[in-house]
Amino acid sequence: MIHKQVNKLLNNRYVTNQFLRNVNTETSAKVLYPLRSRALLKIAGQDASAFLQGLITNDMKHFEEGAKSMYAMFLNNKGRVMYDTLIHKWDNDESFLIECDKKLISLLQKHLKIYKLKRKVEIEEVDKDFKIWALIQPETTTVPEIKNDVNIYKDPRLADLGYRIISSTDTKVSHIIEMIGKDIVPKDNEDGYKYLRYKLGVSEGAEDLPLGTSFPLEANCDYLHGVSFHKGCYIGQELTARIHHTGVVRKRIMPVKFNQSITKHIEKDTVISAVNNSKSNLGKLKGVINNYGIGLIRIKEALDAKVLRVSNYSVEVLKPAWWPLEAPKELQKNE
Numbered sequence: 001m002i003h004k005q006v007n008k009l010l011n012n013r014y015v016t017n018q019f020l021r022n023v024n025t026e027t028s029a030k031v032l033y034p035l036r037s038r039a040l041l042k043i044a045g046q047d048a049s050a051f052l053q054g055l056i057t058n059d060m061k062h063f064e065e066g067a068k069s070m071y072a073m074f075l076n077n078k079g080r081v082m083y084d085t086l087i088h089k090w091d092n093d094e095s096f097l098i099e100c101d102k103k104l105i106s107l108l109q110k111h112l113k114i115y116k117l118k119r120k121v122e123i124e125e126v127d128k129d130f131k132i133w134a135l136i137q138p139e140t141t142t143v144p145e146i147k148n149d150v151n152i153y154k155d156p157r158l159a160d161l162g163y164r165i166i167s168s169t170d171t172k173v174s175h176i177i178e179m180i181g182k183d184i185v186p187k188d189n190e191d192g193y194k195y196l197r198y199k200l201g202v203s204e205g206a207e208d209l210p211l212g213t214s215f216p217l218e219a220n221c222d223y224l225h226g227v228s229f230h231k232g233c234y235i236g237q238e239l240t241a242r243i244h245h246t247g248v249v250r251k252r253i254m255p256v257k258f259n260q261s262i263t264k265h266i267e268k269d270t271v272i273s274a275v276n277n278s279k280s281n282l283g284k285l286k287g288v289i290n291n292y293g294i295g296l297i298r299i300k301e302a303l304d305a306k307v308l309r310v311s312n313y314s315v316e317v318l319k320p321a322w323w324p325l326e327a328p329k330e331l332q333k334n335e
Helices: 002-011 013-025 048-053 102-116 173-180 191-200 237-246 299-305
Strands: 030-034 038-044 069-075 081-089 095-101 122-125 130-136 150-154 163-168 184-186 251-258 271-274 283-289 292-298 307-310 313-317
Touching: 030 173, 030 191, 038 048, 038 102, 038 130, 048 095, 081 102, 081 150, 081 163, 095 102, 102 122, 130 191, 150 173, 163 173, 173 184, 191 251, 191 283, 191 292, 251 283, 251 299, 251 307, 271 299, 292 299, 292 313, 299 307, 299 313
Parallel strands: 030 184
Antiparallel strands: 030 130, 038 095, 038 122, 069 081, 081 095, 130 163, 150 163, 251 292, 251 313, 271 283, 271 307, 283 292, 307 313
16 A cells, blocks of 8 residues: 555656755755855955945944854945845954955945045955855754865855855865865856755845845845844935834745746746736746746735736745744735
8 A cells, every 4th residue: 555655656757856856955965056146345444344334234243243244235325225245254353255246246346436435445356366155054064164265154144045155266176075074065056056045035146136126125134134223324224224114015025936847938027916817916026947936026915815927837925934933014914
């Protein structure tokens, strides 16, 4: 009887594919992804911390309290996201590396120079000197923070996103593996990392957050420890604080799971609608890889609808497990 049930499951192609996908993406012990889509700026000088404090959503004082990395966004004066970044503590008290989308690194550098004025701070693009990696591994496994020419930082957003590794350009993959653990599986591209992010519902870079289009809370900056509501003024703070204190964020970046194999290209910003109402507009798709995508989605309406449609595909919107346990206020309020 049991053998028949097992055979039935093995003969079910969908079940088999799901099993193989889970094995490949979730249970691999340690996986190292090269993040060629990311780049670095070095900010150094005695005014570096105070300079960044007035420009980012997060609080630079976290570094004084022992933080090694911090998630933060740079906003325009209308409170919309210009650049989403990870800021890493570098080699002394007033030296930081800002990690950003490679396509936007020159624009971020220009943005910073506009506000530099007479501050004692140096802004330098150092992308040619370093490589960036993502190390995904079980939470229970620990890795060293800094060792010689390989700097390791725990991702400040989610434990599921593992670690960022910053190494010198000439550091070989074999050297990193030797330092951290020989059971690491190195990958040639970052597709698996992107797939993980989309499954989790975490946006990153200009592809997911086009310049000046989204508000930081819509991109879950508050849920990902990237915004301080207690620090002083920064560009875009007023609107961010107002949205937070009203408690109404109707749209957020959320993961969507496709219920069918994707056989055709889906355009960016394709409308997400209710399956029984094709004229409804519950959000827009920002990206897709394999059977998962992320979209900026109207939370309550999408969760109520349960089954949604993107192009000709049936999809299911998912509320991320890492969102606050208590229902956010926006789920309790109607338009």
